[in-house]
Amino acid sequence: QVQLVESGGGVVQPGRSLRLSCAATGFIFSDYGMHWVRQSPGKGLEWLSVIWPDGSNIYYADSVKGRFTISRENTNNTLYLQMNSLRGEDTAVYYCARVRQGYLDFWGQGTPVTVSS
Amino acid sequence: DIQLTQSPSTLSASVGDRVTISCRASQSVSTWLAWYQQKPGKGPKLLIYKASSLESGVPSRFSGSGSGTDFTLIISSLQPDDFATYYCQQYSSYSTFGQGTKVEIK
Numbered sequence A: 001q002v003q004l005v006e007s008g009g010g011v012v013q014p015g016r017s018l019r020l021s022c023a024a025t026g027f028i029f030s031d032y033g034m035h036w037v038r039q040s041p042g043k044g045l046e047w048l049s050v051i052w053p054d055g056s057n058i059y060y061a062d063s064v065k066g067r068f069t070i071s072r073e074n075t076n077n078t079l080y081l082q083m084n085s086l087r088g089e090d091t092a093v094y095y096c097a098r099v100r101q102g103y104l105d106f107w108g109q110g111t112p113v114t115v116s117s
Numbered sequence B: 001d002i003q004l005t006q007s008p009s010t011l012s013a014s015v016g017d018r019v020t021i022s023c024r025a026s027q028s029v030s031t032w033l034a035w036y037q038q039k040p041g042k043g044p045k046l047l048i049y050k051a052s053s054l055e056s057g058v059p060s061r062f063s064g065s066g067s068g069t070d071f072t073l074i075i076s077s078l079q080p081d082d083f084a085t086y087y088c089q090q091y092s093s094y095s096t097f098g099q100g101t102k103v104e105i106k
Helices: none
Strands: A003-007 A011-012 A016-024 A034-039 A043-052 A058-060 A068-073 A077-081 A092-100 A102-105 A111-115 B004-007 B009-015 B019-025 B033-038 B045-049 B063-068 B070-075 B085-090 B102-104
Touching: A003 A092, A016 A034, A016 A092, A016 A111, A034 A068, A034 A077, A034 A102, A043 A068, A043 A077, A043 A092, A043 B085, A058 A068, A077 A092, A102 B033, A102 B045, B004 B085, B009 B019, B019 B033, B019 B085, B019 B102, B033 B063, B045 B063, B070 B085
Parallel strands: A011 A111, B009 B102
Antiparallel strands: A003 A016, A016 A077, A034 A043, A034 A092, A043 A058, A068 A077, A092 A102, A092 A111, B004 B019, B019 B070, B033 B045, B033 B085, B063 B070, B085 B102
């Protein structure tokens, strides 16, 4: 069955960096685009970034453009989110999700990130 | 950027009630709209895609309708497992989510 497992979250100081990973199993990873979405405490969902199956196209939300970088390694079925220059407002649970024709048909359980001094 | 506005933000209902949640887009998204259910501590679950297509395995009491800028999610007879927060998502231009509608026990 399809499984997405995020990891790499934790507590980090403002201005520092963190890299999140999303391990995919149960499907042919290289056939699907992937998204990162976050949810701040008590808030709604915020779309962050998408990467095409072969990595040829990448898009970001304005809130993270220039600070966050999405990437993937199809050889080991893993999606990444490199987060630099972290701010307090980046505190959230970060989800990876699989794309099917634009909508997100499977989501991970999320990994929490807290940006605090 | 396309904005999505859901209403209401919170809805109090009883088991067996018919529940209607609205999602309005700031510009036309055709039928490129999906609905998700989220429970505390979990990732969202896909319910409806392309405005009205029911995802496999989702109970038939869930239905979606609309096109252009106005969309609706209906739960025909609310069940105990349905108390959760619901989000719409447009995927016409990148992606945006509505702010969510929490369905709580009356």
